[in-house]
Amino acid sequence: MCLMQLRALHTTLSSVAAKTYKGCLEEESKQTRITLKEKIREYFNSANPLTGYEIEEVKRVNEEYIVKDTRQxxxxxxDNVFTGRAVARIFHGIQSPNYPAVIWGRCKFWRSHLKDDLHEICNIATGEILKMRLMR
Structure with a gap:
């Protein structure tokens, strides 16, 4: 329900947002303010204001592929001590002080799982790293 409310808010604000700050200074901004007020009133006066907004189903990640890449x-x-979060950041190409993009950008795993959920990768990688440590 909260996610649908956020989606409704985002859609409403995106529809009246100006492309640049100069657009807010023009006369047309008065019309967008009126439009925004009308949409807010419509939302609160409607019996079911969230009709038409649906939650997109979260895509599941390929766990086997992430486990394989984490192990590799x-x-x-x-020589590095990895955490699940560090692995997920490498897979998404997010640099940190320990893993700068200048150095790790050459790694074949840098930005290799951009389409997968970062938190899901983090959980899977953490579990796999713990398994690998227990096997030693």
Missing amino acids: LVTMYR
Whole structure:
């Protein structure tokens, strides 16, 4: 329900947003303010204001592929102490002080799982790293 409310808010604000700040200074901004007020009134006066907004189903990640890549990454770079979060950030190409883009951008795993959910990767990678540590 909250996600649908956020989607409704985003859609409403996007429809009246100006492309630049200069658009807010023009005379047309008065019309957008009126339009926004009308949409807000319509939302609160409607019996079911969230009709037409649906929650997109979250795509599941390919767990086997992430487990395989996590194992390869950890074994290729044995001198680093990886966490699940660090692995997920590498897979998404998010740099950090320990893993700068200048150096890790050359790694084949950098930005390799951009379409997968970061938190899901983090959970899977953490579990796999713990399994690998227990096997030693």
